[in-house]
Amino acid sequence: MKRHLRPYGDTTGDGMVQLSFTLPVPHGPRADGAAQQLANRMGIDPALVVHSHPIGEDFTFFVVYGSVSHIIDMDAVTVVEREYPLLTPGEINTAVKKALRRKLVVVGACIGTDAHTVGIDAILNIKGFAGEKGLEYYRELRVINLGAQVTVPELVKRARAEKADAVLVSQVVTQRDAHILNTQEMSAAFREAMGERKPLLVAGGPRFDPLMAGELGVDRVFGRGTTPGEVASYLVHALTTRKDTVPA
Amino acid sequence: MPLLDLDPEVVATARALAAEAAAPVIDIARAHTTVAVERATLRLAGITGADTTHRAGDVPWVNRVVDTVREHCGLEHGVALPVFHALREHDLGSLTELAEATAAGQITYRLPEGRDATRAAKAARTAVARGLRTVDRNRAQRDRLVAKLGDPPRRPWIYLIVATGDIDEDVVQAANAARAGADIIAVIRSTGQSLLDYVPEGATHHGFAGTYATQENFRIMRAAMDEVSKEVGRYVRVTNYASGLCMPEIAVLAGLQRLDMMLNDSMYGILFRDINPIRTFVDQRFSRQVHARAGIIINTGEDNYLTTADAVDAAHTVTVSQLLNEHFAHEAGLPDELLGLGHAFEINPRVPDSFRMELAHALLARELFPDAPLKWMPPTKHMTGNVFDGYLLDGFFNLAGVLTGQSILLVGMMTEAVVTPFLSDRDLALANVRYVLEAAGNLREDFRPAPDGFIAKRAHQVLGEAVDLLARIVDEGLLEAIGKGTFGLMKRPADGGKGADGVIAKADGYTNPASELLEEGATA
Numbered sequence: 001m002k003r004h005l006r007p008y009g010d011t012t013g014d015g016m017v018q019l020s021f022t023l024p025v026p027h028g029p030r031a032d033g034a035a036q037q038l039a040n041r042m043g044i045d046p047a048l049v050v051h052s053h054p055i056g057e058d059f060t061f062f063v064v065y066g067s068v069s070h071i072i073d074m075d076a077v078t079v080v081e082r083e084y085p086l087l088t089p090g091e092i093n094t095a096v097k098k099a100l101r102r103k104l105v106v107v108g109a110c111i112g113t114d115a116h117t118v119g120i121d122a123i124l125n126i127k128g129f130a131g132e133k134g135l136e137y138y139r140e141l142r143v144i145n146l147g148a149q150v151t152v153p154e155l156v157k158r159a160r161a162e163k164a165d166a167v168l169v170s171q172v173v174t175q176r177d178a179h180i181l182n183t184q185e186m187s188a189a190f191r192e193a194m195g196e197r198k199p200l201l202v203a204g205g206p207r208f209d210p211l212m213a214g215e216l217g218v219d220r221v222f223g224r225g226t227t228p229g230e231v232a233s234y235l236v237h238a239l240t241t242r243k244d245t246v247p248a
Numbered sequence: 249m250p251l252l253d254l255d256p257e258v259v260a261t262a263r264a265l266a267a268e269a270a271a272p273v274i275d276i277a278r279a280h281t282t283v284a285v286e287r288a289t290l291r292l293a294g295i296t297g298a299d300t301t302h303r304a305g306d307v308p309w310v311n312r313v314v315d316t317v318r319e320h321c322g323l324e325h326g327v328a329l330p331v332f333h334a335l336r337e338h339d340l341g342s343l344t345e346l347a348e349a350t351a352a353g354q355i356t357y358r359l360p361e362g363r364d365a366t367r368a369a370k371a372a373r374t375a376v377a378r379g380l381r382t383v384d385r386n387r388a389q390r391d392r393l394v395a396k397l398g399d400p401p402r403r404p405w406i407y408l409i410v411a412t413g414d415i416d417e418d419v420v421q422a423a424n425a426a427r428a429g430a431d432i433i434a435v436i437r438s439t440g441q442s443l444l445d446y447v448p449e450g451a452t453h454h455g456f457a458g459t460y461a462t463q464e465n466f467r468i469m470r471a472a473m474d475e476v477s478k479e480v481g482r483y484v485r486v487t488n489y490a491s492g493l494c495m496p497e498i499a500v501l502a503g504l505q506r507l508d509m510m511l512n513d514s515m516y517g518i519l520f521r522d523i524n525p526i527r528t529f530v531d532q533r534f535s536r537q538v539h540a541r542a543g544i545i546i547n548t549g550e551d552n553y554l555t556t557a558d559a560v561d562a563a564h565t566v567t568v569s570q571l572l573n574e575h576f577a578h579e580a581g582l583p584d585e586l587l588g589l590g591h592a593f594e595i596n597p598r599v600p601d602s603f604r605m606e607l608a609h610a611l612l613a614r615e616l617f618p619d620a621p622l623k624w625m626p627p628t629k630h631m632t633g634n635v636f637d638g639y640l641l642d643g644f645f646n647l648a649g650v651l652t653g654q655s656i657l658l659v660g661m662m663t664e665a666v667v668t669p670f671l672s673d674r675d676l677a678l679a680n681v682r683y684v685l686e687a688a689g690n691l692r693e694d695f696r697p698a699p700d701g702f703i704a705k706r707a708h709q710v711l712g713e714a715v716d717l718l719a720r721i722v723d724e725g726l727l728e729a730i731g732k733g734t735f736g737l738m739k740r741p742a743d744g745g746k747g748a749d750g751v752i753a754k755a756d757g758y759t760n761p762a763s764e765l766l767e768e769g770a771t772a
Contacts, residue, residue, distance in 0.1 A: 022672045055675045056424055118440040118456050126738055127520045129439075131628065131664070133555075136522075136738070145522075147443075147746070 005072040015067035017044065022061050027054035035062040043068045082230075084237030089138050092232050096140035099240040100165075103142040106135055106235065107159045107199075108168040109150035112182040117148045119204055120170035123228050132227045141232070152182075152189045159190070159199055166200040166235050171208070179205055180216065187217030200238050202231070251697055252615050252707045258715060259616060265718035266571035269726045274579055276526060277533040281758065283445070283750035284527075285534045286314050286327040288496035289762040291504075292379035293328075293372065295343040296463070298449040299351050309347035310497075311446045316350050320357035324755035328372035333360035336367065343375075373761040377772045379504070380541065380765055386506035387543040390483075393474070397483045400431040402689065404624065404649055404657035406681060407487070411436035411668060413455035415465045419472040424671070426476045426484045429678050432509065432656065434487035435469060437461050442492030442521045443746060447501065457668075461488050461498055466505035485509055487547070490535050491517055493527070493747045499535035503542035509588065510539060513549035514576045515569065518730060519738040520552055524745035525727055529576075536580035537766040546582060547656075548573040551592035551625035553735055559594040559629075563609050564713035565735055566591050570613060571718065572726075574620070581766070584619035588656055592625035593645040597637075601702065603644055608706035610652040611697070616711075624649045626660025638662035639680065646684035651695050657681065 009016025023038070025031045032049045039047030047066035055061050087095065096104045108120045122129035124145045126136045136143045144162055146155065159167050169186055171179035183203045190198040201218040204226060213221045220234060287310045295313065298306040317323065317330050331346065334355050340346045349355050360368050400406070408430035410421040415435075422433040438455030441448075451468060452460040459465060466488065473484045485508035490499045495512070502510050514532050517523035539546055550566040550573075557565065570589045577587050591613050595602040613622055626645050631638045642660035649657045659677045661669045669677075697703035721729045733739035765771075 020672070022670065055671055056427065059671060061672045061675060117443060118438075121440055121443065125521065131631070 001074060003074050005074065006070070007068060009067075015069065016065065017068050018063065018065050019044075020061065020063045022055065022059050024059055026057060027052060027060040031060040032062070035060075035064060039064045039066055043070045045069060084234055086229060087233045087236060089133070089229070089232070092138055092236050093140040095236045095240060096138075099236075103140055104166070104235065104239065105142045105144070105162055105164045106166050106168060107144045107146065107155070107162055107164040108170070109146035109155050110148040110170050110172075111150050111152060111155060111186055112171070112178060117170070119172060119206070120145065120168065123168065123170075123204065123226070123231050128228050132229045134228045135232055137228075138232060141235075152186050155186065156189050156193050160194065164199040165239055166202060168202045168204065168231070171203065171205040179207060180212075183216045183218065191217070200235065200242070202234075204231075250615050251695070252611055252704050253699060254612075254615055254708070254711065258711060262567075262571055262616075262711065262715050262718060263575070265715065265722055266568075266575045269718060269721045270572055270575045270579070273529050273726050274533070274576070277529045279754055280526060280530045281323060281326065281752050281754055281760065282496075282527055282530045282747075283314055283318070283323065283752075284494055284496045284531050284747075285760070286317075286323055287311065287494075288500045288534060288538070289376060289760055290314065290327060290331065290343065291497055291500045292383075292762050293343060293375035294379060295347065297344055297347075299347070301351075306449050308446050308449060309344060309351075313343070313347050313350050316355070317357045321359050323752045325359050325757055326754075326759045328376075328761055329360055329365055329368045329759050330357040332368040332372040332375070333358070333364055336371065369759055369761070372759070373765070374772075376761040377765055377770070379500070380762075381771055383500075383503035383538070383542045384771065386503065387541075390506055390508065390543065393477065394483045397477050397481060400482055402685065404654050405431040405485075405621075406678070407432040407434060407623070407656050407658045408674065408678075409434045409436055409658070411458045413438065413457070413459055414453040415451050415459050415468050416453065418459055419469060422469065423472060423476050425674060425678075426473065426480055428675060429682065430484070430659070431482070432485040432487055433469070433473060434509075434511075435459050435461075435465070437489050441489075442517065442523070445493045445747065445750065447494050447497050461501075463501045463505060466501055466507055470506050487511070490539070490546075491549075492521060493517075493523060493531075493750070495528075495531040495535040496538065499538040499542075499544075502544060503538055507544065509545040509547055510535075511549065512536060512539060512546040513552075513590075514573050515730065515735060516549040516552060518740045518745065519735055520549075522738075522740065522745045524748035524751065525730055525740055525742045526751050527745070527747040530751065532576065533580050534763070534766075536577055536582055537763070540581035540583075540586065541766055541769075543586070545586045545588045545621055546577065547588040547623050548590045550590040551594070554592050554594035555629050559592075559596070560599065560605060563605075563710045564717055566609070567612065567616070567710060567714035568717050568721070569735060570617065571714070574617065584617070585621065587617065587620040588623045589613065589617055589620050590623045590625060593627050593641075593648060593660075594625075594629050596630055597627075597641055603648065604702050605706055606644075606648050607652060607697070608703040609710060610648050610654065611703065612707040612710055614652050614654070615707075621655035623656040623658065624654035625658050626664070628660075628664050631660075631662070631664035631666075633666050635662040635666070638664060639676070642677065643680050643684060646681050647688055650684060650689050651692055653692055 006015040007017050035049050036047050044066035051063040108124050125134045128134040135141050202220050203218045204222040206224040208221045210221045290310050295310045298308045317327050408425045410418045436458035438458045438460045448460045448462050451464045477484045487509040490510040490512045517528045518525045550569045627641050639662040663673045727742040731741040
């Protein structure tokens, strides 16, 4: 692989790209000029506005081809690697079967006064989120969704009764840091009640930062836009590697 | 003209089995009421508004009243008698005043007897009949507007979704979509509304991936589309969702605000939202009675099965569900022309002959339900983010729709599963539909699948599998079949799921003027 790259149209180094976009401007020569200018500023020069058509009276859609001047230095490319592989539902089911030889038990809830089950339902309900089915869909996961306004003692009791491998809590309301305090209360309660035998604790919500896991006392934090597949893949990864280090 | 040469005896057997499978469930639905049915009844009787001072946020008055009646004297006799008795006893002018007094703890509800009961029943019937007459007027108004402005000039009708979360923004997008050719505008609901055991109040601006279904939001969208209808010279229909825990109430609100179509499936809530099966069947029956009265076309949700199960292996479960939905709908008074039975183009495009199979399935639905306005749903499961593949697939979906004479076509977006559609995505999607309609809209005249060819054989096979499955469902019971994961792979036991505590067995002497007026078709 070469270190310095430009996009490939039909000749090495030609830098050719295509893009499409809409501008809030009536269709006409001035609109095409505006599109060309935008493309130029994106580093495309020359930029060919190969197509434009009106969308209603106030908008114009463009297709632009052109050569970008930017050069990519592959040595300067850094990516944040997920610490676990993203698995398909089939792979997850197989991994659970192999590692646990029983179903993996997930207990989920919205804790405290928070009544917003949107997050936990998106992850757990079969309906799912972003085109992915929720955890209920996975044959080898047994999902117990306790719903909204579950108290911490209730959650601990139920997690113990169900022999939960993982507990998922969702927090949407952030007034007076309720999401942080609730989650800390939850993790403290599990530590006190179950010590090292506590289930894997996972917190999720649109205002959580994945870097907050330590502060919250949980194993993993998921932020906005997390899909069920990511959560399921994480659970399998965390529980199977946990098993490796602490033989049953 | 029928192209598949379906055996009328097999078709009759399928329908008879569906009726047999549904019968015990209908008996259960008749023998129970739910908190949502009782709330819907009071909404027809005119209760509106919410308790804005409650610490849990805006609690609709109707929830306050029904919950309090339940606490005081139970709901097994229905909410109508205790409520209208209390109204008279305390000499209050309206149900809203009664609700305020209820919240203040001033009302003790009890079941009236003798002449008190007769008087309360009469007052309740008068109030509910007034609500139903509004529904009737809306239906007549729709008929007038369609007569004046006209239906879309061709089939299929073009169905587009808006989902911004903010009703004001929805109106802008819907108006643009209608001007660009959409015949039907559906406002997707906020994620999670299915599981709310109340209907939010007022205009809303902060939904999650959709906009809350509220009476005021319904009114705003219908009013805006009435304006656009005049402008584009055809009646633009408005769609929302009668599903989840508030199915009956939302059906009432749709009737009161002249919505034109409602998503309403007999099993969707059970399978995909884990709502209690009995709750769902009771709520579904009442909501469909209301839709029948309002002249609202229902859209059923068979497309959803194919997003969880495999679209080839599970094709017959779609047919089974369509037959069950048809039977439940007929029983609730909906005629064929209001049955928007659903199905979808969800076969993996990498499967050989996938398009021929899609044609077989779509044609089977068309010929099994010749008079139903079938709703044809676009690919979602195999949309990958490669928008170029997606655009091609949507083109084939459109072609299958016109070739097999589908009635309502939900426009597929190439950005499905990527982003909420851009303005340009909708525009390109409509261009795709227009091209196919203009280039191949009449191709149906020339389309004659070979009598013993792949398409005909596949359709016969799916129908045969559907009959076998229906026979098994009759043997073991529909509720047991649902419990075992027959549909969409979800296992839902009859005593599980959300909202189960809102189901109440009716006592002798149960009174519900809404059910009476709906069953009788009476106006007073």
